[in-house]
Amino acid sequence: MTDLATFIAGLPKAELHLHIEGSLEPELMFALAQRNRVAIPYGSVEDVRAAYAFSNLQDFLDIYYAGAEVLRTRADFHDLAIAYFRRAAADGVVHAEIMFDPQTHTDRGIPFAEVIEGLLSAMRVAEAELGVTSSLILSFLRHLSEEAAFATLEAAGPWLDRIAAVGLDSSEVGHPPEKFARVFAAARARGLRITAHAGEEGPPEYVHQALDLLGVERIDHGNRALEDPALVARLAAEGMTLTVCPLSNLKLCVVGDLADHPLDGMLALGLKATVNSDDPAYFGGYIAANYRAVAEARGLSRADLVTLARNSFTGSFLPPEAIARHVERLEAYAQP
Numbered sequence: 443m444t445d446l447a448t449f450i451a452g453l454p455k456a457e458l459h460l461h462i463e464g465s466l467e468p469e470l471m472f473a474l475a476q477r478n479r480v481a482i483p484y485g486s487v488e489d490v491r492a493a494y495a496f497s498n499l500q501d502f503l504d505i506y507y508a509g510a511e512v513l514r515t516r517a518d519f520h521d522l523a524i525a526y527f528r529r530a531a532a533d534g535v536v537h538a539e540i541m542f543d544p545q546t547h548t549d550r551g552i553p554f555a556e557v558i559e560g561l562l563s564a565m566r567v568a569e570a571e572l573g574v575t576s577s578l579i580l581s582f583l584r585h586l587s588e589e590a591a592f593a594t595l596e597a598a599g600p601w602l603d604r605i606a607a608v609g610l611d612s613s614e615v616g617h618p619p620e621k622f623a624r625v626f627a628a629a630r631a632r633g634l635r636i637t638a639h640a641g642e643e644g645p646p647e648y649v650h651q652a653l654d655l656l657g658v659e660r661i662d663h664g665n666r667a668l669e670d671p672a673l674v675a676r677l678a679a680e681g682m683t684l685t686v687c688p689l690s691n692l693k694l695c696v697v698g699d700l701a702d703h704p705l706d707g708m709l710a711l712g713l714k715a716t717v718n719s720d721d722p723a724y725f726g727g728y729i730a731a732n733y734r735a736v737a738e739a740r741g742l743s744r745a746d747l748v749t750l751a752r753n754s755f756t757g758s759f760l761p762p763e764a765i766a767r768h769v770e771r772l773e774a775y776a777q778p
């Protein structure tokens with residue numbers, strides 16, 4: 443490993459923007475297809491990887507939802523999540539807040555219990571064996587209705603004490619946050635924390651709505667907020683965390699080239715940006731690969747990398763004492 447790669451892998455960090463279904467590697471997709479006797483439209487692992495050429499978010503989502511068809515049982519969700527935790531631990535992740543899309547599964551007849559119990563059992567193993575703590579973010583699919591989101595929140599009822607937050611993902615343009623204002627109010631009333639994808643492909647107005655109508659505590663992506671200086675000033679003044687995903691941005695053509703990625707520009711504007719992997723099996727790398735790629739493309743300093751790691755803890759949904767402990771441990775890495 444290069445010095446930079448060693449430094450990045452050793453830097454304790456939290457991952458705040460990770461779709462567990464997006465960590466389904468082609469090898470596991472094939473294994474689960476066989477185990478569950480599900481047909482998949484690929485002849486080989488190489489065929490799958492070759493299909494991962496996207497020109498926008500929707501191109502990716504079509505393939506991502508098709509891939510999720512192989513996930514059927516609680517053992518599948520356990521195996522999926524434990525594979526992610528192993529990769530994350532090797533990348534220096536000590537805490538992960540993982541999104542899952544229950545509707546992708548319940549709409550295929552998979553019980554909510556199978557999905558969440560499989561994830562929860564992997565989370566217990568990750569903590570006991572890898573020392574990685576984690577929490578769950580239930581993400582509503584925004585291309586579906588408000589009514590369907592309410593039904594999903596209802597289905598989650600027995601597990602609400604094991605779910606940290608709700609989120610909002612899937613096709614952004616045409617599905618503004620305002621569509622889900624009432625569901626998010628209900629989630630807040632049940633004590634859940636709040637995040638939402640906004641400003642990935644959608645306009646700055648969607649970021650305003652996420653703040654004003656959903657009450658988000660952080661913004662997933664947020665790239666297009668940079669088009670609105672007043673919004674940037676507000677996000678900076680409120681100390682709002684942005685969960686930025688450099689390789690995702692490249693693969694979904696949110697940026698044309700990593701050399702033009704706005705990550706360090708965000709930091710310079712006083713925004714609390716973080717680095718995350720989004721859907722690592724589809725976008726070509728886990729969290730350390732994201733740190734490395736953007737660090738090389740933008741010439742980030744070690745101090746910038748420590749700032750990004752610090753932001754990942756301060757932007758997490760961990761209790762304040764745990765955040766303070768993680769931040770203090772980072773001080774050793776901040777020395778020049």
Ligand code: HPA
Nearest residue numbers: 461611612613639720721
């Ligand atoms: O990056 C994303 N954006 C929106 N929806 C998603 N679902 C998985 N990944 C994403």
Ligand SMILES: [Zn+2]
Nearest residue numbers: 461611662720
């Ligand atoms: Zn995402």
